[in-house]
Amino acid sequence: RNHCLAPMILGVVPARGHSRRLPGKNLMNLGSATLLTRAIASANDSRLLSESVVLTDDDAIRRAAIRIGARVVMEPEPAKDDARMVDKIRYAVVCVGGPWPEIVVCLQPTSPFRTGAVIDATIQKVLDGADSAQTVTQACYDPHHMMMLDGDRAIFLYEDRWASRPPVYMPTGAVYAVRYATLIRGTMQGKDHRVVVCEPEESVNINSGLDWKLAEVLA
Numbered sequence: 230r231n232h233c234l235a236p237m238i239l240g241v242v243p244a245r246g247h248s249r250r251l252p253g254k255n256l257m258n259l260g261s262a263t264l265l266t267r268a269i270a271s272a273n274d275s276r277l278l279s280e281s282v283v284l285t286d287d288d289a290i291r292r293a294a295i296r297i298g299a300r301v302v303m304e305p306e307p308a309k310d311d312a313r314m315v316d317k318i319r320y321a322v323v324c325v326g327g328p329w330p331e332i333v334v335c336l337q338p339t340s341p342f343r344t345g346a347v348i349d350a351t352i353q354k355v356l357d358g359a360d361s362a363q364t365v366t367q368a369c370y371d372p373h374h375m376m377m378l379d380g381d382r383a384i385f386l387y388e389d390r391w392a393s394r395p396p397v398y399m400p401t402g403a404v405y406a407v408r409y410a411t412l413i414r415g416t417m418q419g420k421d422h423r424v425v426v427c428e429p430e431e432s433v434n435i436n437s438g439l440d441w442k443l444a445e446v447l448a
Contacts, residue, residue: 268340351405368399
């Protein structure tokens with residue numbers, strides 16, 4: 230994994246210490262392992278990552294990550310709900326220091342079924358020439374039928390709701406890979422942005438108690 234001719238590819242696991250909808254979720258056990266442990270394990274299973282670090286604002290997460298054997302970067306202050314992920318990832322890269330990575334990969338613990346193979350498939354898109362890549366899955370509901378509300382009055386987003394259209398896809402949050410040159414411009418999505426399509430079963434993203442129940446069934 231650290232061959233001298235291989236590009237430097239850094240994985241960052243952003244694991245904040247608080248969550249409004251599911252407090253303490255990153256240290257909760259899903260099956261036999263916490264979300265944090267699962268994230269670190271998926272990074273270790275990657276063949277293309279040169280190294281990975283856990284970025285956290287929480288001392289309990291720091292201690293847990295160190296026990297697992299992970300390298301840790303502490304944020305200077307508690308993470309805010311409106312903090313941009315791109316800024317957090319850039320901070321982690323700066324703290325890790327040189328040599329600067331060619332590609333940076335974000336691996337959120339809230340995607341417990343991510344595998345090393347999916348990480349590598351996403352990285353490979355960038356190695357093949359893309360500016361960035363991410364995991365997606367087919368949307369479970371056609372957004373052309375969605376609406377906004379004015380009181381109880383429906384305002385449809387699209388007038389032609391019944392036209393035949395190709396499938397649409399949504400981010401899973403599991404893997405984001407971006408060239409360092411794109412990241413330092415303040416974005417994780419370059420002009421040439423590619424995707425890796427994943428099955429719904431591997432695309433669960435835990436943000437609520439309902440998400441957790443679904444993940445427990447799958448685990």
